[in-house]
Amino acid sequence: MNxxxxxxxxxxxxxxxVLLTGLTTFMFLPLLAIELTAQGIPAGRTGFLVGLxxxxxxxxxxxxxxxxxxxxxxxxxxxxxxLRIAGYVLLGLGGAARPAPLVAGIxxxxxxxxxxxxxxxxxxxxxxxxxxxxxxALRSTFVNIGVVVGPALGALVYPLGFxxxxxxxxxxxxxxxxxxxxxxxxxxxxxxxxxxxTAKAAAAKxxxxxxxxxxxxxxxxxxxKDTGPVxxxxxxxxxxxxxxxxxxxxxxxxxxxxxxxxxxxxxxxYSQLNVLLPIAANELTGSTAAISVVFTANGxxxxxxxxxxxxxxxxxxxxxxxxxxGFLAFACAYAVLIPLAGWxxxxxxxxxxxLAEMLIGPSLDEQAVNAAALRRTGLALGTMSAAGALGSxxxxxxxxxxxxxxxGGSLAWVLLVGCSLAAAAICLLLPKVRTRxx
Numbered sequence: 001m002n003x004x005x006x007x008x009x010x011x012x013x014x015x016x017x018v019l020l021t022g023l024t025t026f027m028f029l030p031l032l033a034i035e036l037t038a039q040g041i042p043a044g045r046t047g048f049l050v051g052l053x054x055x056x057x058x059x060x061x062x063x064x065x066x067x068x069x070x071x072x073x074x075x076x077x078x079x080x081x082x083l084r085i086a087g088y089v090l091l092g093l094g095g096a097a098r099p100a101p102l103v104a105g106i107x108x109x110x111x112x113x114x115x116x117x118x119x120x121x122x123x124x125x126x127x128x129x130x131x132x133x134x135x136x137a138l139r140s141t142f143v144n145i146g147v148v149v150g151p152a153l154g155a156l157v158y159p160l161g162f163x164x165x166x167x168x169x170x171x172x173x174x175x176x177x178x179x180x181x182x183x184x185x186x187x188x189x190x191x192x193x194x195x196x197x198t199a200k201a202a203a204a205k206x207x208x209x210x211x212x213x214x215x216x217x218x219x220x221x222x223x224x225k226d227t228g229p230v231x232x233x234x235x236x237x238x239x240x241x242x243x244x245x246x247x248x249x250x251x252x253x254x255x256x257x258x259x260x261x262x263x264x265x266x267x268x269x270y271s272q273l274n275v276l277l278p279i280a281a282n283e284l285t286g287s288t289a290a291i292s293v294v295f296t297a298n299g300x301x302x303x304x305x306x307x308x309x310x311x312x313x314x315x316x317x318x319x320x321x322x323x324x325x326g327f328l329a330f331a332c333a334y335a336v337l338i339p340l341a342g343w344x345x346x347x348x349x350x351x352x353x354x355l356a357e358m359l360i361g362p363s364l365d366e367q368a369v370n371a372a373a374l375r376r377t378g379l380a381l382g383t384m385s386a387a388g389a390l391g392s393x394x395x396x397x398x399x400x401x402x403x404x405x406x407x408g409g410s411l412a413w414v415l416l417v418g419c420s421l422a423a424a425a426i427c428l429l430l431p432k433v434r435t436r437x438x
Contacts (some may be wrong), residue, residue, distance in 0.1 A: 004138065011127045011135060014120050015142050017176045021116065022146020024169040026152035028088075035162045040096040049106055056110025057117075064118045065382020073378065074181060081177030083112030088169045103148075118385065122378045127367050132369050133319075135308040136362035141303055148299040213415030225364040255371045258429040259338030259364070260387045262323060265423040266360050268398070269330055271415060273353070275399035277410060284342050297350045298357070307359040314359075319367040320430045324360035327424035334416040367430065 004012065020081075032053070036046040067078045075307045087108030094102025124139055125132040158163050281290040314322055333352035337345050368380040 007130055007135075007138070008127050011124060011130060011138075013180060014124055015138055017180055018120060019142040019145060020140055020172050020176060020334065022143045023150045023153065024146075024165075025113070025173045026146050026150025027157065028165050028169055030151045031154050031158055031162065031165065042374075043268045049102070050260075052103070053106045053110045054392075055389075057108045057114045058385060058392065059391065060111045060114040061385030062379075062382045064114045065378040065380070065385070067115070068119055068382070069376055073122045073402050074117040076115050076378075077123075078181040080112045080115030080119060081173050081181065083108045083115065085112075085114055085170050085173050085177070088173070090165045092163050092166045094350055114385070118378055118381055121365070121381055125365070125377065125381075132366050133315075133362065134307075134311050135364050137307045140358075140362055141307050144299050144302040144306070148296070148303060174197025206234060254429075255431055258426050259367055259371065260383065261426055262327075262392065262423060262430075263364055263384050263387030264391035265327075265419065265426070266364065267388040269394030269419060269423070270357065271392045271395030272399050272416060275396050276403055279403065280337065281346055284337075284340060287430065290343075290346060293322065294346065294350055298354045300355045302358055303349070306362075309355075318432055319363040319370065320427055320432055321361045322363040323367070323430070324424045324427035326356045326363065327420050327427065329353070329356035329359065331417045331420035331424070334413045337413040338417075340410060343371055 004015070007015070033046050033050050036049060037043065051315045064076065067079075068084065068204070078329055087105045087110075090101040090105030090108060092105075096101070121136075121139065127135060153254040154165055157168070277294065278291040281294060282288055284290070310322075312323040317325075329352045333349050333356060334353070339345060364384055365381060369377055371380060402412050
């Protein structure tokens with residue numbers, strides 16, 4: 001990948017951390033419910049504990065973003081590694097007869113994961129010489145390698161005992177934590193980089209009329225004062241991002257209201273892959289393995305094509321355009337399920353839903369980074385994670401009720417097509433902001 005070769009040593013180390021933490025996380029996560037049940041914990045309590053893990057991570061995301069901005073990503077990353085290591089150890093000590101360390105371990109793993117995710121993402125989008133889109137695409141690719149390979153590794157290790165998987169998680173986080181937190185490569189703080197980029201922008205503008213902002217983490221090409229209401233972190237101060245200038249509530253509301261709504265909508269629609277689709281896939285094909293085929297194909301397509309799609313094919317497209325295209329792809333994906341044509345519908349569903357995932361996820365973060373005020377990148381990304389948590393909760397709840405109401409008919413897919421088209425229309429309300437490509 002050219003993006004990998006052109007990335008700074010800091011970015012490469014962060015991406016390796018994303019890969020290894022993803023691998024160990026998905027070694028452990030799919031087997032957690034099986035292990036808890038094998039320990040004699042009732043199914044209802046097992047479901048609560050698994051849900052508590054996801055809730056702990058998502059619910060803490062907004063506070064994680066605030067901590068990243070207040071304390072710096074390096075300190076938050078160190079706390080995230082420590083919490084996760086402690087959590088895995090507590091999981092190994094807990095069990096049906098010792099529920100206290102089990103619950104504490106699950107919460108620690110969830111909260112630590114939120115802190116790790118936001119701190120590494122904030123550092124990645126703040127790297128000099130690399131634009132946020134490239135870094136977010138690489139990060140998503142490395143995460144999905146973990147999604148695809150992690151469960152297979154977990155299945156290989158699990159016969160030896162669940163504690164061996166936990167030990168692998170502890171060891172990987174310990175090594176990565178020492179390497180990232182104690183090394184100089186983790187010392188880059190977005191606030192300092194943004195301030196440096198702002199100084200460069202002022203110097204560049206002073207050299208002559210029409211000079212654009214200097215090379216910051218994100219910038220609009222050839223930007224002048226009247227280029228648009230939203231600029232990226234690290235560029236010249238402007239009102240739309242909440243920096244010194246003619247700040248108005250309407251300016252902030254114009255960007256963040258539709259963006260938060262799109263974050264909720266994306267995860268509400270995407271969550272149906274875990275709620276409606278498994279049941280529908282079984283009914284369409286008569287095979288319980290059908291949903292595994294969908295998820296495997298989805299993961300492989302993301303790993304193989306997401307980086308090329310975002311950094312090459314759609315390199316010059318704005319994040320707003322990519323979001324609209326992504327939601328239209330969602331509409332196409334659910335539309336092919338309306339005929340209920342068995343394997344044909346299910347296999348035709350995979351490509352557009354994967355395209356939607358590849359376009360929307362990184363573009364939401366990119367748009368949030370573009371809108372973030374100076375030294376508020378962590379809060380911006382945390383806000384999108386919180387919107388995702390709300391969307392997942394709403395989608396899971398409403399998806400179950402929708403399934404009961406429609407009783408397996410095509411109406412559910414028609415409604416999802418309508419929701420996807422409505423979200424695509426909301427994308428047009430976003431200000432048009434271009435990311436500077438390195």
